[in-house]
Amino acid sequence: MNIFYNKEGVGDIFLISLKPVNHANFTYEKKDDVVKIVNSETGETAGFNLFNASNYVSFTVTKGLVDLTEELVAKLNEIINSHGFTDQLTADLSPKFVVGYVKEKEKHPQADKLSVCKVDVGTEILQIVCGAPNVDAGQKVVVAKIGAVMPSGLVIQPAELRGISSQGMICSARELALPNAPEKKGILVLEDTYTVGTEFKY
Template sequence: MNAFYNKEGVGDTLLISLQDVSREQAGFEKHGDVVKIYNKETKETTGFNIFNASSYLTIAEKGPVALSETFVQDVNEILNRSGIEEKLTVDLSPKFVVGYIESKEKHPNADKLSICQVNTGDETVQIVCGAPNVDQGQKVVVAKVGAVMPSGLVIKDAELRGVASSGMICSAKELDLPDAPKEKGILVLEGEYEAGEPFQF
């Protein structure tokens, strides 16, 4: 589950995405201020748009909304009051964590891509990375599958030139950090960081 709110850019609408659906496949049901979006083929719910969101919730963020148990309870209450019986559940494990690059090898089908095995604390994931400065032995910031980048991009399992990739090794610019360097390259962490610890930004 991902939530996005930008009153200036989008209007007073909270966008909740549960899974992807193409415009052709999407169906809509209106329940007062809530629009339920579903896949017409599978009938699965893929998201909700909550209009006049500020009359129901106080949302401080501009962009991706930090998920919490309280936020999910509040949204479930709004859905319930609108006559929708579904309940949302959420994975609250951190989605931006410190990763340790255990190995790096050249991508067989792309000169500028590297295949990295990255320890994220509870598991080692394979991430295909195009940064010129990525290397074995670095501590980096990993956006895990399910993370929402500051740009609104949702990180998903992917395949890059035939090689599976689960997550993204981030640059300072992608994390929207102040004073991010102009040059291309991932953010390499210096100092006492442990693989798997949440990265706050």
């Protein structure tokens, strides 16, 4: 689950995303300030819009991603249920940007410029397809896990690149919008002092 807010661009609205929208068709059910968005092809709840959000919850962000907490999720469930919906929101509150260690790197069988990497993120080994020319085994890197929201607004989702599944992204300094990020292509390689599995804050 991710929550986006942009008062100047959209208005005083929480955009609550539960599922990737892709190109599916949707139906909408509005009850006062709460709108439920349903994928009409699968019947799954794709998200909610909460209008006049500042009247219901306290938050500090004016534009961008809203930090999720147990308290906020509980409050949103209370709001949604009080408006007549029976859904229960859940959120993975674990860090989405973490330090990873590239254990293996192999050439993609269907693409010369892609590599298939096995990356240790502390709690699991992720398979990530990476197009950076400088990625290699033995590096510590920044991994955007599934559900991470990049500074550009891109939400990281499970993907399949030329027939190979990819469960996250190995990030460059430019993709992380770090100051003085190099223009040339290449992932950010971290110093060895970083601990695998810890949150990478930027």
